[in-house]
Amino acid sequence: MNIPVIAIIGAGNMGSSLIGGLINTGHPCGKIWATDPDNEKLEHLHQSFQINTTPENSKAAQAADILVLAVKPQLFAQVAKDLAPQIQAHKPLVISIAAGIRESSIQHWLGGNTAIVRAMPNTPALIGCGATGLYANPFVTNEQHSLAESILRSVGVVVWLPDEKLMDTVTALSGSGPAYFFLMMETLQQAAEQLGLSADIARLLTLQTALGAARMAIESGKPLDELRRNVTSPGGTTEKAVSVLENSNIRTLFKNALQAAKLRSEELAELIDK
Numbered sequence: 001m002n003i004p005v006i007a008i009i010g011a012g013n014m015g016s017s018l019i020g021g022l023i024n025t026g027h028p029c030g031k032i033w034a035t036d037p038d039n040e041k042l043e044h045l046h047q048s049f050q051i052n053t054t055p056e057n058s059k060a061a062q063a064a065d066i067l068v069l070a071v072k073p074q075l076f077a078q079v080a081k082d083l084a085p086q087i088q089a090h091k092p093l094v095i096s097i098a099a100g101i102r103e104s105s106i107q108h109w110l111g112g113n114t115a116i117v118r119a120m121p122n123t124p125a126l127i128g129c130g131a132t133g134l135y136a137n138p139f140v141t142n143e144q145h146s147l148a149e150s151i152l153r154s155v156g157v158v159v160w161l162p163d164e165k166l167m168d169t170v171t172a173l174s175g176s177g178p179a180y181f182f183l184m185m186e187t188l189q190q191a192a193e194q195l196g197l198s199a200d201i202a203r204l205l206t207l208q209t210a211l212g213a214a215r216m217a218i219e220s221g222k223p224l225d226e227l228r229r230n231v232t233s234p235g236g237t238t239e240k241a242v243s244v245l246e247n248s249n250i251r252t253l254f255k256n257a258l259q260a261a262k263l264r265s266e267e268l269a270e271l272i273d274k
């Protein structure tokens, strides 16, 4: 395929981040369209990136090989139904980044036989450091697979899921996950303040420790339990702290938290399906 034309439907937080990611990874600006009801937002995007913009979704859809639907979940059904005629006429790849909307619902609104990739990115995608789960339906070709992957990879790492049901677990892990780490960092900072550090120093040490630990895990590729053991000398300070966490059932807590989030993700998808 020649360089594909990509239309981002809904140039909000996530849509704009994807546009930034695409430009940063060398996708030609003339091959990107953005739509949004807000003309000021479109003008800003046009000025910043020289991409094509229009408030009319159907106009962008007519030009596109790939449509990225990046509107809020509650608007998704109407936007999809309105685009169905163009999609049925041109058969582009449709990528949905809407949380909790199943492929079967999207397929239904689009009129069937459509190549659809569902993507579940997370908030750090807004700074190019996202983690996205992807699922492709059987209409997606190998080439479209690669294209979808490169679009989402422009804002972070991606993983493919063999079964759409796993999207609920991805939502529970990486979708909601930034909040778990914010909570952990918040509680660590608070505890350090209670033990005498100033708020500024406690915050800086907490954040840099989280970043350093994540980078060490990524760059070493070592199993997490091995990395933990490497910084846990027998009889030392870390061992004492870790045993307090283990005795307080931290593993059960996180398992329960993820199970609750997964269940809620399933329930929300059911509600949208109805």
Ligand SMILES: NC(=O)c1ccc[n+]([C@@H]2O[C@H](COP(=O)([O-])OP(=O)(O)OC[C@H]3O[C@@H](n4cnc5c(N)ncnc54)[C@H](OP(=O)(O)O)[C@@H]3O)[C@@H](O)[C@H]2O)c1
Pocket (backbone or CB within 6 Å): 009, 010, 011, 012, 013, 014, 015, 035, 036, 037, 038, 057, 070, 071, 072, 073, 075, 079, 097, 098, 099, 120, 121, 122, 123, 124
């Ligand atoms: N943000 C995240 O971290 C995150 C993570 C995972 C998944 N997602 C998914 O990404 C999608 C977008 O989220 P977001 O945070 O980027 O939301 P957002 O900032 O509200 O972006 C949505 C954009 O769509 C525009 N819009 C509304 N109606 C439209 C229409 N009929 N046609 C075209 N555009 C329209 C909105 O304009 P107005 O503001 O003028 O209404 C807004 O600019 C959601 O489905 C969400 O589930 C987001």
